[in-house]
Amino acid sequence: MARRRPRWYFSFRSPYAWMAYRDLMADHRDVADRIDWFPFWEPDAEAGDRLEQAGISLPYVAMSKEKHLYILQDVRRLARDRGLKMVWPVDREPRWEVSHLAYLVADELGRGREFIAAVYRARWEEGQDISDPAVIAGIAERIGLDPVRLSTACTDPAVRERGLEALDSLHRDGVFGVPFFIDGYEKFWGVDRLPGFVSSVRSRTS
Template sequence: MARKPPRWYFSFGSAYSWMAYRDLVTRYPDVAEAIDWLPFWEPDDAHHDHLEATGVQLPYVAMSREKYLYVLQDVRRLARERELRMVWPVDREPRWEVSHLAYLVAEEHGHGRQFIDAAYRARWEEGMDISDPEVVGGLGAALGLDPGLLGGAWQDPEVRSRGLKALNAPYRDGVFGVPYFIDGFQRFWGVDRLPGFVSAVRHRMAAATAGAH
């Protein structure tokens, strides 16, 4: 059985995932180019019911007030350490299909990474509501993509079907939060575990290069 490529699961809804993204592309661009990028999000009711019916259970739990207050403090601290300008989002009832299914469309058109950058910047650096289809459509337009195609992806039956398949991947991989990194049997959860993942991937890449000579 062929070994799966190293990969990471990201979500536009997670500030920790945003910071992991920034670390990955600025500090470890070689690893960023060598791994698979896979989305992970909290499904809407229709997707949730379909996943449950097929035996797919994603580990979402409500956040306590105490944990929420801790996360607010922790995220601000980590952003300051990275000298990142951060605006805490105000989207009170997010619809994560809007942005993540738009990503699948952007990826299909060869602009997946650019869309990820734009979506993270919009939500965590500019305070925009990426659950608004018009906002997401605007992100697509800035990339030269049809804004209606991206803004309407969350309602497109074919794209929603692809979204269900995408959400099967974290279930199979046992993902329980983001950012989540996998290299072979090694798993790394959290932005602070990214250096360990990078080390593992680079070690394997070096060994493969040495074996080819």
């Protein structure tokens, strides 16, 4: 069996994934071009029911107040260390399919990287609500894609099926959080594990 390409799982929801993305693109672009990129998100009720019927359980757990407060402090510290100016977004009615399924469409059209950059900027630097289809439509326009197609991706049955396949992939890979990096049998979880992943990938592709 052929060895799978190195890969990383990202989420637009996670500030740690945003910082890992920034680090990856700023300092390790050669590795970014050698790996596969997979989205990770919490499914809505419909997708959750489909996954349950297929015997797929995803490792989501409720966050305690103490952990939430720690993350607020930790993220501010990490952003400051990187010289990043961030805005903590307010998610009133998050629908993560809106942005992550739109990514699948953008990636199919060859503009996945541009879409990721624009969504991360909108969420973590401008404080926009990426669960709002209008925000996704605006991002699509800015990167030269059909705003209607991307902003309605979450209602397209074919795209939703692809979304289920993506969630099944993270289930099979044993992904339990983001950012999550995999190279062969080696797994790396967390933004602070990115250097180890980079070294692993470079050691066998140099």
